Amino acid sequence: MPGNxxxxxxxxxxxxxxxxxFVGFWEAAAAYKLADPMFISSPSRIATVAAEMWEDPxxxxxxxxxxxxxxxxxxxAIAVGIPLGLVIGWYxxxxxxxxxxxxxxxxxxxxxxxxxxxxxxxxxxxxxxxVVFLGAVIPIILSTYSGVRTNEARYLxxxxxxxxxxxxxxxxxxLPGTAPYIFTGLKYASGRALLGVVVGELYAATAGVGxxxxxxxxxxxxxxxFFGVLLFTFTGLVVTxxxxxxxxxxxxxxxxxxxR
Amino acid sequence: xxxxxxxxxxxxxxxxxIAGAIAPAGAQTSFKIGISSPSVSILSVYFAEGxxxxxHGLNLEVVSAEGGTRGLQVLMSGEIQAMHVGLxxxxxxxxxxxxxxxxxxxxxTLPFVIYATKKSDPPIPKGSVIGISTFGSETxxxxxxxxxxxxxxxxxxxxxxxxxxxQRFAALVAGRAFAAPLLEPSITAAEEKGFTKVIDxxxxxxxxxxxxxxIPREWLAKNQQTATNFMKAYLEGTYKGxxxxxxxxxxxxxxxxxxxxxxxxxxxxxxxxxxxxxASVSIPGAENVFARLKEIDLAVVSDKLADHIDSRVIDSxxxxxxxxxxxxxxxxx
Amino acid sequence: xxxxxxxxxxxxxxxxxxxxxxxxxxxxxxEGFSRGWWATLFTPLLGEGARALAIKPIFISSPTGxxxxxxxxxxxxxxxxxxxxxxxxxxxxxxxxxxxxxxxLGLAAGRYRTFSYILDPFLSxxxxxxxxxFLPLFVMWIGTGFWMRVLIIFLLAVIPITMxxxxxVRTVDPRLLKVASSFGASELHTFRTIxxxxxxxxxxxxxxxxxxxxxxxxxxxxxxxxATGIGIMINMAGSSFDTDKVxxxxxxxVIAGLxxxxxxxxxxxxxxxWRPAIGDNY
Numbered sequence: 001m002p003g004n005x006x007x008x009x010x011x012x013x014x015x016x017x018x019x020x021x022f023v024g025f026w027e028a029a030a031a032y033k034l035a036d037p038m039f040i041s042s043p044s045r046i047a048t049v050a051a052e053m054w055e056d057p058x059x060x061x062x063x064x065x066x067x068x069x070x071x072x073x074x075x076x077a078i079a080v081g082i083p084l085g086l087v088i089g090w091y092x093x094x095x096x097x098x099x100x101x102x103x104x105x106x107x108x109x110x111x112x113x114x115x116x117x118x119x120x121x122x123x124x125x126x127x128x129x130x131v132v133f134l135g136a137v138i139p140i141i142l143s144t145y146s147g148v149r150t151n152e153a154r155y156l157x158x159x160x161x162x163x164x165x166x167x168x169x170x171x172x173x174x175l176p177g178t179a180p181y182i183f184t185g186l187k188y189a190s191g192r193a194l195l196g197v198v199v200g201e202l203y204a205a206t207a208g209v210g211x212x213x214x215x216x217x218x219x220x221x222x223x224x225x226f227f228g229v230l231l232f233t234f235t236g237l238v239v240t241x242x243x244x245x246x247x248x249x250x251x252x253x254x255x256x257x258x259x260r
Numbered sequence: 261x262x263x264x265x266x267x268x269x270x271x272x273x274x275x276x277x278i279a280g281a282i283a284p285a286g287a288q289t290s291f292k293i294g295i296s297s298p299s300v301s302i303l304s305v306y307f308a309e310g311x312x313x314x315x316h317g318l319n320l321e322v323v324s325a326e327g328g329t330r331g332l333q334v335l336m337s338g339e340i341q342a343m344h345v346g347l348x349x350x351x352x353x354x355x356x357x358x359x360x361x362x363x364x365x366x367x368x369t370l371p372f373v374i375y376a377t378k379k380s381d382p383p384i385p386k387g388s389v390i391g392i393s394t395f396g397s398e399t400x401x402x403x404x405x406x407x408x409x410x411x412x413x414x415x416x417x418x419x420x421x422x423x424x425x426x427q428r429f430a431a432l433v434a435g436r437a438f439a440a441p442l443l444e445p446s447i448t449a450a451e452e453k454g455f456t457k458v459i460d461x462x463x464x465x466x467x468x469x470x471x472x473x474x475i476p477r478e479w480l481a482k483n484q485q486t487a488t489n490f491m492k493a494y495l496e497g498t499y500k501g502x503x504x505x506x507x508x509x510x511x512x513x514x515x516x517x518x519x520x521x522x523x524x525x526x527x528x529x530x531x532x533x534x535x536x537x538x539a540s541v542s543i544p545g546a547e548n549v550f551a552r553l554k555e556i557d558l559a560v561v562s563d564k565l566a567d568h569i570d571s572r573v574i575d576s577x578x579x580x581x582x583x584x585x586x587x588x589x590x591x592x593x
Numbered sequence: 594x595x596x597x598x599x600x601x602x603x604x605x606x607x608x609x610x611x612x613x614x615x616x617x618x619x620x621x622x623x624e625g626f627s628r629g630w631w632a633t634l635f636t637p638l639l640g641e642g643a644r645a646l647a648i649k650p651i652f653i654s655s656p657t658g659x660x661x662x663x664x665x666x667x668x669x670x671x672x673x674x675x676x677x678x679x680x681x682x683x684x685x686x687x688x689x690x691x692x693x694x695x696x697x698l699g700l701a702a703g704r705y706r707t708f709s710y711i712l713d714p715f716l717s718x719x720x721x722x723x724x725x726x727f728l729p730l731f732v733m734w735i736g737t738g739f740w741m742r743v744l745i746i747f748l749l750a751v752i753p754i755t756m757x758x759x760x761x762v763r764t765v766d767p768r769l770l771k772v773a774s775s776f777g778a779s780e781l782h783t784f785r786t787i788x789x790x791x792x793x794x795x796x797x798x799x800x801x802x803x804x805x806x807x808x809x810x811x812x813x814x815x816x817x818x819x820a821t822g823i824g825i826m827i828n829m830a831g832s833s834f835d836t837d838k839v840x841x842x843x844x845x846x847v848i849a850g851l852x853x854x855x856x857x858x859x860x861x862x863x864x865x866x867w868r869p870a871i872g873d874n875y
Binding site: 329330332333336352353355356357358359389394395396418420421434436 | 649650651652732733736737738817828829831832833834835836
């Protein structure tokens with residue numbers, strides 16, 4: 001029934017219409033010189049630049065550098081953050097010892113460390129790797145931790161009263177129940193990791209999409225800047241929607257009635 | 261120690277046992293030098309890159325650090341082996357506990373021409389935006405000196421970090437800065453744009469150590485031979501560049517990314533005019549740097565030349581006839 | 594003096610004792626690297642390799658170096674106060690604007706479905722973008738001064754505020770709304786008496802997220818330009834190899850961030866009751 005389908009997709013349709021309207025208005029504003037295209041660029045100019053850059057090997061080098069920083073920093077944060085979160089969630093004393101450090105790191109935007117990162121790791125990929133890692137690892141630790149704690153409170157007494165061993169309790173109750181929390185953390189962390197890439201490359205880099213944006217900005221190449229920003233938007237949307245989907249899949253493991 | 265401490269930091273900051281992979285493996289022949297931006301003073305390095313470096317046993321790689329002080333940070337991280345930078349920023353780093361030495365100089369004079377986008381009186385009005393490369397770099401110090409001569413202080417204007425000369429020129433064109441110190445090829449471009457010359461520091465012939473090869477002392481002590489090889493390649497690059505105009509101009513066109521004959525021509529003329537042939541660090545220049553740094557209230561912890569300059573490599577190349585050999589080979593005096 | 598042995602006291606304050614000793618150990622470790630204590634200690638064991646355990650203060654500073662520098666900057670020269678005032682001003686204006694715009698926007702989108710359909714694609718796109726990538730654009734549009742930095746802070750802060758305000762309206766008990774409308778309550782009245790009170794805790798936690806985001810804004814917006822500001826101070830200190838000063842700046846941001854989020858958390862607790870926490874914290 002077409003009427004029903006229309007109703008079902010109203011949000012998407014209205015949203016798409018709004019987006020199209022925005023793009024059209026932008027193009028018109030540039031075409032009729034409501035604002036100087038040198039400042040606001042325009043969708044068609046951005047598309048032209050995108051087509052040009054597609055052919056440019058320098059652009060692909062930038063993409064490669066940025067994705068390397070993102071992927072490795074993010075993976076390292078997962079590899080460190082999940083075990084660490086499990087440990088401080090499971091062992092009270094580990095949380096007492098490490099808690100203050102995590103709190104402090106959580107309070108400070110990790111990008112603040114950029115000047116020191118350059119001094120320690122140089123201007124290449126490694127300083128960005130470090131900033132991406134630091135940005136992403138904290139939300140992963142925190143959400144893994146809170147996942148363990150929530151589960152522990154709920155099920156531990158039951159498990160204990162049935163005489164389950166610590167190992168058994170951990171693997172059969174805590175781990176699966178923690179999974180949805182971990183994915184929530186991963187989603188937050190991906191945003192932080194992307195932020196690290198951008199700031200790190202704006203601050204000091206020899207290559208990367210953020211570096212390209214900074215250079216283009218200095219030379220007033222608005223089209224290129226917009227293209228770079230949109231590239232980040234696109235990446236962010238893709239990464240978060242993949243993670244949101246995974247989060248949803250694991251969500252049925254989430255203990256009922258708990259957070260979200 | 262630099263490589264070691266770097267490894268340590270990786271484990272400290274990441275708590276991650278991947279340190280071993282980060283340290284450059286088998287770095288005997290690979291030599292990375294950082295530059296602040298492609299300009300006339302760096303040409304000798306570009307001339308040495310490739311063939312000539314290979315002849316002296318080096319795989320030379322040029323890394324753009326976009327700014328002198330930032331480059332020194334990169335140097336201290338161990339990512340590069342040398343930085344092409346001025347004496348003043350290097351002295352600043354040494355004041356704060358770095359242990360760096362300049363082993364050769366490319367430019368022993370202050371070559372900046374400061375341009376403004378339009379004429380005004382005074383030439384730099386209060387509150388205007390002035391572009392420099394990075395804080396504490398040669399451009400920053402040059403601006404401080406010029407402002408002082410005009411009876412202004414840094415607080416009277418807005419100083420903004422823009423990167424190398426080409427970025428500063430682009431910012432002038434875009435109206436993001438009112439004035440900036442420029443080098444070739446941006447000087448030619450600024451003239452073409454009809455920008456106003458505020459002051460020509462080169463005309464004043466100030467003795468200075470504007471650019472040179474800076475290396476960590478500890479690295480130098482362990483890699484004397486590599487450093488010597490690099491200076492050999494650097495010197496041979498200089499001499500070949502001076503004698504073979506056509507080839508030199510091709511390199512300029514490629515590395516400065518320009519096809520504009522005029523720009524290439526002016527850049528090459530500037531190179532002939534400015535370059536220090538034997539790469540020795542000017543002593544009066546160094547003394548002037550120390551004196552001026554003190555004037556603008558930048559502390560100089562030690563003004564002993566030996567704490568900042570190491571001329572042993574160049575001295576030995578002079579003594580063993582390498583430089584006079586080059587003079588003969590390329591028939592340049 | 595009766596009944597409580599030292600062991601009891603230790604057990605009761607385990608958290609404090611372990612936390613404090615871990616922190617103290619960290620400080621000693623740090624100081625030791627910078628002063629070469631560990632290098633000296635381990636030389637008999639590791640020989641020359643122990644030299645790697647001595648790290649120049651220019652790389653890592655030291656707790657005493659940072660403390661000394663902080664004392665100088667706060668009490669002796671007072672040079673840090675203009676930086677704090679400048680960044681604080683930017684924070685207040687940027688965050689204030691984000692609240693003034695984000696809360697009504699979110700509430701409206703939560704209440705009126707069609708409006709939320711329109712807002713949604715823009716909101717999710719902006720949310721997925723690392724907003725600091727807009728920095729070069731803002732610099733082109735309005736330069737590197739006060740308003741550019743306010744704009745970055747605003748942009749970073751407005752998104753969590755709007756999203757939380759939107760989610761807040763959706764959690765209002767529909768039965769209450771139904772009752773209100775059947776009694777012919779005006780829209781304004783419904784907002785004031787039903788929606789606003791139950792949305793408040795959500796909005797507050799959105800503000801707490803926004804505070805964290807705007808601290809990022811302070812640091813990042815000041816990457817460009819000179820003049821004053823904590824971010825600029827950190828940046829300039831880094832460029833002139835004043836690692837002590839870099840850490841003082843980081844410390845100021847840590848303390849400001851902790852104070853603000855604690856203050857907001859305290860307010861939240863007052864209004865909390867049933868609602869579970871949203872966001873990335875314990």
